[in-house]
Amino acid sequence: MSDTRPWPSELRLSPTRDALTVSFEGGESFVLAAEYLRVESPSAEVRGHGGEAKKIVTGKQDVKIAALEPVGNYAVRIGFDDGHDSGLYSWDYLHKLGSEKDRIWAEYLKAKAAAG
Numbered sequence: 001m002s003d004t005r006p007w008p009s010e011l012r013l014s015p016t017r018d019a020l021t022v023s024f025e026g027g028e029s030f031v032l033a034a035e036y037l038r039v040e041s042p043s044a045e046v047r048g049h050g051g052e053a054k055k056i057v058t059g060k061q062d063v064k065i066a067a068l069e070p071v072g073n074y075a076v077r078i079g080f081d082d083g084h085d086s087g088l089y090s091w092d093y094l095h096k097l098g099s100e101k102d103r104i105w106a107e108y109l110k111a112k113a114a115a116g
Helices: 034-039 093-097 102-116
Strands: 007-013 018-025 029-033 065-071 075-078 089-090
Touching: 007 065, 018 034, 018 102, 029 034, 029 093, 034 102, 065 102, 075 093, 089 093, 093 102
Parallel strands: none
Antiparallel strands: 007 018, 018 029, 065 075, 075 089
16 A cells, blocks of 8 residues: 655745745645745644634735754744744645645635634
8 A cells, every 4th residue: 555645855945935835746836925834834823722713814925934944754844034933834734735725825815804
């Protein structure tokens, strides 16, 4: 039985640090904006602590990626220039952010508008 989990072949930070291109074995490649990665961070700050609702993060349209740090062989820690660096982006999560980007971003924009 083969492992069907997404496995990255390359992470490439844009020269302006405002996007990360994630390529996976099998040929899929996604360009993920820094703002999108920041507002969808898997950190407790965004996802909520112990059953809290997801927080809508705003004002991150100009955020840049400050650092990429591998975590074991399963994730990358993305540090942003606003000081946020507590989210561990697993390969599965990065793949989901890429493959479901239109839906996830639309849900974020709708929630942001509803929050005012």
